[in-house]
Amino acid sequence: MSTTTQDNVNTDAPQFYCAEEPHPENGTLLGFWIYLMSDCFIFASLFACYAVLGTRYAAGPSPRQVFDLPMLAVNTALLLLSSVTFGFAMLEMAKNRRGPTLAWLTVAGAFAAGFVGLEIREFAHLVAAGAGPDRSAFLSSFFTLVGTHGLHVTVGVVWLVTLMVQIGRHGLNETNRRRLNCLSLFWHFLDLIWVGVFSFVYLVGVLR
Amino acid sequence: MTAPGDEIHAHGGDARVAHGHDGGGQPAHATLKGYLTGFVLAVILTVIPFWLVMGHVIGDAGVASAVILGLAAVQIVVHVVYFLHMDTTSEHGWNMLALIFTAVLVTIVLGASIWVMYTENANMMPMASQSLHHAMGR
Numbered sequence: 001m002s003t004t005t006q007d008n009v010n011t012d013a014p015q016f017y018c019a020e021e022p023h024p025e026n027g028t029l030l031g032f033w034i035y036l037m038s039d040c041f042i043f044a045s046l047f048a049c050y051a052v053l054g055t056r057y058a059a060g061p062s063p064r065q066v067f068d069l070p071m072l073a074v075n076t077a078l079l080l081l082s083s084v085t086f087g088f089a090m091l092e093m094a095k096n097r098r099g100p101t102l103a104w105l106t107v108a109g110a111f112a113a114g115f116v117g118l119e120i121r122e123f124a125h126l127v128a129a130g131a132g133p134d135r136s137a138f139l140s141s142f143f144t145l146v147g148t149h150g151l152h153v154t155v156g157v158v159w160l161v162t163l164m165v166q167i168g169r170h171g172l173n174e175t176n177r178r179r180l181n182c183l184s185l186f187w188h189f190l191d192l193i194w195v196g197v198f199s200f201v202y203l204v205g206v207l208r
Numbered sequence: 209m210t211a212p213g214d215e216i217h218a219h220g221g222d223a224r225v226a227h228g229h230d231g232g233g234q235p236a237h238a239t240l241k242g243y244l245t246g247f248v249l250a251v252i253l254t255v256i257p258f259w260l261v262m263g264h265v266i267g268d269a270g271v272a273s274a275v276i277l278g279l280a281a282v283q284i285v286v287h288v289v290y291f292l293h294m295d296t297t298s299e300h301g302w303n304m305l306a307l308i309f310t311a312v313l314v315t316i317v318l319g320a321s322i323w324v325m326y327t328e329n330a331n332m333m334p335m336a337s338q339s340l341h342h343a344m345g346r
Contacts, residue, residue, distance in 0.1 A: 090238065203257050
């Protein structure tokens with residue numbers, strides 16, 4: 001933006017084109033959105049794998065035997081609460097209040113960490129019960145899909161902690177606001193993917 | 209022809225708008241009310257499928273699955289609108305275009321995979337017990 005201004009100062013000749021129009025004013029957010037869409041393809045292919053392999057039990061346990069629905073409900077609630085509290089943090093950021101922003105980010109991060117913790121507990125429980133990813137095609141595709149999502153949430157938590165340190169040191173400056181906007185998209189996107197996971201993998205799986 | 213001073217001024221104003229959009233601000237419709245509306249809708253759309261499955265409300269598994277997937281689709285739209293603040297005006301509509309493109313491709317990937325793999329069994333050479341089962345089923 002500043003270079004454009006300088007160019008215009010230095011140029012005395014008349015300009016016969018619209019100097020302002022096709023200027024991507026928020027390229028980072030659009031670029032991040034396109035990254036999220038490509039991430040969406042990763043999940044789509046993993047969902048397709050699960051759709052195809054999810055019924056191949058290899059005489060092993062079926063979804064009904066391995067899925068713990070009350071725990072799934074708690075997990076889903078944690079991720080949804082994490083999503084909405086992150087939204088509250090964004091609202092505080094818009095009001096330029098650092099303390100409340102950091103407080104809501106802490107709450108959102110704690111919910112997400114709880115989600116990851118419960119998921120690790122579930123995975124450990126399954127592996128200990130002999131229903132690990134090596135047991136059947138169903139469990140392989142299940143662990144791959146849910147594990148990829150869990151890995152995303154974990155990375156999101158790491159990113160969140162990093163950003164909180166940045167905001168603590170440098171405040172809500174423009175760079176940190178842009179980063180927080182990107183993380184916000186990432187965060188809500190992961191909750192969106194989880195809707196597909198708990199519906200398609202867990203609930204429909206249990207019905208089979 | 210505008211004077212250079214005017215152009216600087218115009219650009220300065222433009223820069224503020226652009227930064228308000230990119231780094232600084234929120235989309236205009238990111239409000240507390242919006243987040244709470246999205247949250248309440250998401251809770252409702254989550255509780256219903258859990259209740260359907262845990263309470264054994266619908267006897268037929270196929271119908272229940274269809275209802276659950278339908279509710280999930282609605283909830284995804286709720287998330288996109290109220291949490292991701294997607295509308296046709298943000299980023300000049302480019303992210304909406306990317307979203308629609310992705311949705312089309314995801315539909316093709318998922319739908320075609322399921323369709324191909326579920327009809328594949330019926331078209332295999334009769335060799336395994338599964339094929340025999342299919343043949344007897346017909």
